[in-house]
Amino acid sequence: MSSTPARADGMRIIHVLHSKGYGGAESHALMMMKGQRALGHEVMYAGRLDSWLGRACQEHGIPATNIRMSGLFDLRSHWALRRLAREWKADVLHGHLIRASWYVGLAAGHRGKSGQRAIAISTAHATTADKHMGRCAHIIAVSHAVQDQLVLRGYAPARITVIHNGIPDGPVADRAAVRRELGIPDGQFAAVNVGRFIHDKGQDLLIRAMAQQADPTQHLYLIGDPATDFGRALQAANPDTPKVTYLGYRGDVQRLLPAFDAYALSSRREALSISVIEAFAARVPVVATAVGGVPEIVMHDQTGLLVPTEDAAALAAGLDRLRRDEGLRQRLAATGRRFYEAHLTDGAMVDKTLAVYERARADTLKD
Secondary structure, three states, X not given: OOOOOOOOOOOEEEEEEOOOOOOHHHHHHHHHHHHHHHXXXXXXXXXXXXXXXXXXXXXXXXXXXXXXXXXXXXXXXXXXXXXXXXXXXXXXXXXEHHHHHHHHHHHOOOXXXXXXXXXXXXXEOOOOOOOOOOOOOEEEEOOHHHHHHHHHOOOOHHHEEEOOOOEXXXXXXXXXXXXXXXXXXXXXXXXXXXXXXXXXXXXXXXXHHHHOOOOOOEEEEEEOOOOOHHHHHHHHHOOOOOOEEEEEOOOOHHHHHHHOOEEEEOOOOOOOOHHHHHHHHOXXXXXXXXXXXHHHOXXXXXXXXXXXXXXXXXXXXXXXXXXXXXXHHHHHHHHHHHHHHHHOEHHHHHHHHHHHHHHHHHHHHHO
16 A cells, blocks of 8 residues: 555546556556555556456556557547547546557647646556657656666666555465365465466466476466467467466465465566565565566565576476475575565555656656
């Protein structure tokens, strides 16, 4: 929860995102809108109403407007967002991912509810983010790894602020009850991975890692919808995987996590990793590939174990080390939890983002 008190003179903020599916950016945007609304700001979502985020906004009572943004040059969507921002007198247009950042950059500039000129803000959620953010007043990078890539691509460091993702605390779960619910046997060392089934997430590396485990108690649970091209190919190539269970998509990941003995991140590319933060919050020890911004939160032998990417043997060794050393598991789980509480809560993320808005709005008065 944010430490900032609610305010009567709140801003009007439109969060814009074009995607249809579910991922870190969509989860981030929803948490941001809920957190800002709780502090007295008026928030709205502009994007596809037939998307995961569109449905989530409707479930949470967040106003939503259907703007499809079919490509970068959808003139109808450009004008619709521009008209919405002016009629609603938005103070901030916050674009998530490249396409939405382009749209908000073109739509800002009118006078908002406050009487000041409205600003456009972009959040870069990936290390591949590069283009179409130049019209935004400021860019938020979700990790220093993302910031470094933006600077390499020509964006001025002074226009970029790093704000790590944050999440709300999960529910207090009955570990034994959830293990029974999931069919995890007593005495099993259960590792879990959460993510979309795409090549970048590297579930194939984890399946190979489990095949190398001689200990019969080790088992891997994969959370995520495997009905993707990568997921189907993965299952076809590995038809006999007795140490792997597919749990499918779950909307209650934070409730389930305490049932597991380890969290395994196998990503080939990652800006930060919300799933690792969820594991920290749930007091689950982490072994993770050292990619992108992951080493900014998973510090080796402190908040987790780091291994090289593309190395199934290293993942296997990291998981086996956790299995064999209960003291290490407890220490990493406790340190990860403290790091979450100090740096990775949703309240901290929302407060830092609102501070960026205020600085960017103040800068417009100097122009």
